[in-house]
Amino acid sequence: MKVSFKLNGSPVELDVPPNEILLDTLRFRLGVRGPKRGCERAECGTCTVLLDGKPVYSCNIFTVQVDGSEVNTIEGIAQKELGKELAESFSREGAVQCGFCTPGFITTSYALVKENPNASELEIKKYLEGNLCRCTGYKKIVEAVKKVISAYRK
Amino acid sequence: MYYNLPEFEYKRAENLHQALDVLKEGDWKILAGGTDLILDMKIGRQSPKKILDITRLGELRYVRAYNGKMFIGGGSRLQELLENALVKERLPLLSSAIYEMASWQIRNVATIAGNICNASPAADSAPPLLIYDAKVKLSSSSGSRTLPISEFFLGPRKTAISSYELLEEIEVPTLDGYFQWYYKLGRRHAFTLSVVSAAVALKIENGIFSDVRIALGSVAPKPVRAYTVENELKGKEANVSEIERAVEKVAEDISPISDVRASAEYRFKATKALLKEALFKGMKYFGGGSG
Numbered sequence: 001m002k003v004s005f006k007l008n009g010s011p012v013e014l015d016v017p018p019n020e021i022l023l024d025t026l027r028f029r030l031g032v033r034g035p036k037r038g039c040e041r042a043e044c045g046t047c048t049v050l051l052d053g054k055p056v057y058s059c060n061i062f063t064v065q066v067d068g069s070e071v072n073t074i075e076g077i078a079q080k081e082l083g084k085e086l087a088e089s090f091s092r093e094g095a096v097q098c099g100f101c102t103p104g105f106i107t108t109s110y111a112l113v114k115e116n117p118n119a120s121e122l123e124i125k126k127y128l129e130g131n132l133c134r135c136t137g138y139k140k141i142v143e144a145v146k147k148v149i150s151a152y153r154k
Numbered sequence: 155m156y157y158n159l160p161e162f163e164y165k166r167a168e169n170l171h172q173a174l175d176v177l178k179e180g181d182w183k184i185l186a187g188g189t190d191l192i193l194d195m196k197i198g199r200q201s202p203k204k205i206l207d208i209t210r211l212g213e214l215r216y217v218r219a220y221n222g223k224m225f226i227g228g229g230s231r232l233q234e235l236l237e238n239a240l241v242k243e244r245l246p247l248l249s250s251a252i253y254e255m256a257s258w259q260i261r262n263v264a265t266i267a268g269n270i271c272n273a274s275p276a277a278d279s280a281p282p283l284l285i286y287d288a289k290v291k292l293s294s295s296s297g298s299r300t301l302p303i304s305e306f307f308l309g310p311r312k313t314a315i316s317s318y319e320l321l322e323e324i325e326v327p328t329l330d331g332y333f334q335w336y337y338k339l340g341r342r343h344a345f346t347l348s349v350v351s352a353a354v355a356l357k358i359e360n361g362i363f364s365d366v367r368i369a370l371g372s373v374a375p376k377p378v379r380a381y382t383v384e385n386e387l388k389g390k391e392a393n394v395s396e397i398e399r400a401v402e403k404v405a406e407d408i409s410p411i412s413d414v415r416a417s418a419e420y421r422f423k424a425t426k427a428l429l430k431e432a433l434f435k436g437m438k439y440f441g442g443g444s445g
Binding site: 018019020021028040041048059060061062067108127130131 | 192193205233256260
């Protein structure tokens with residue numbers, strides 16, 4: 001099945017079987033290893049990518065479903081100003097320990113700041129409910145996003 | 155290592171007409187968002203031979219208000235409905251339920267029709283739709299039929315839809331002047347499956363329950379209305395003892411099971427506690443009783 005989409009701004013054309021999962025296409029076919037394979041069942045969020053700007057679990061969507069769309073992963077987000085600010089804020093606030101969940105958290109956070117630059121603490125937590133971290137306990141992650149949001153608002 | 159998902163024949167429909175034409179052949183499994191389907195395929199609960207992708211059907215993504223009713227396109231993403239001001243204002247129970255469903259990543263992909271057609275006993279959009287007496291429009295290449303949502307759910311993962319039909323639209327009458335209350339009880343607050351979910355809408359006039367609607371999820375093989383409790387209350391005086399007496403009858407409406415999330419006994423107790431809370435609050439809302 002022929003599929004074409006924009007990946008981090010560059011056009012991609014592939015021939016994939018319909019039962020191929022987007023996370024596999026990204027990691028194995030395209031060598032894009034930022035999105036991680038965690039729970040494999042749409043719970044942990046470390047595989048999060050942006051599909052037309054909205055965060056989705058790449059482990060839970062067929063590659064054929066993104067035909068014609070725009071996909072952004074942490075690799076692309078890390079190049080953007082807001083992505084850099086988030087990465088810096090995460091490291092400054094100590095929101096990273098083992099780092100396995102970080103690509104997913106930054107990807108979702110990127111979308112949330114774009115979507116709601118006035119998000120309250122409660123709203124930040126709500127947007128991030130689909131990302132799990134087993135090290136830091138979330139407080140520092142939420143702090144890191146809050147810092148970026150208050151800077152972004154100015 | 156690639157995921158090892160079963161192979162299937164794949165077709166993508168570009169419009170509704172095309173989708174219904176394909177469905178006519180029979181045995182096509184619909185992929186609306188796929189969030190439940192792909193998980194089911196990973197654990198081997200479903201392994202469809204033929205999948206019809208309808209994710210591109212933009213014509214099924216809408217919310218319209220007309221004549222005291224809301225019309226929701228089946229392909230509407232849960233997140234779209236959550237962000238819709240009309241849904242929030244006119245269908246507060248549905249809006250509250252969706253707020254607590256899954257996570258942002260899933261709500262961006264999952265559709266309302268998918269949640270209904272998957273027919274989990276824990277489908278969180280179901281209790282509100284039961285309260286509003288919603289109807290589903292099932293379309294096929296030979297026409298459409300409309301069914302009350304209460305007749306649509308038949309059992310766990312069983313519905314009245316046939317393989318050549320597609321859930322095109324949900325018609326939801328709004329409720330004016332009602333106290334409306336929704337609560338999802340889970341093992342935790344965020345991103346979880348419900349242990350019990352309860353939706354209640356009621357009206358009290360001159361101290362009398364003029365209407366009471368109660369819908370419950372995760373406590374029976376399918377989402378249900380608690381008609382026994384409703385009938386025990388309708389026409390009765392709105393007071394604590396009537397409520398306590400009526401709520402005890404919920405045993406006739408539900409048949410909870412024990413599973414990984416909770417025991418049947420806990421679900422009984424929790425259901426009664428939730429109903430009392432809702433009914434007491436409703437009483438207060440209409441200025442009655444001391445709670």
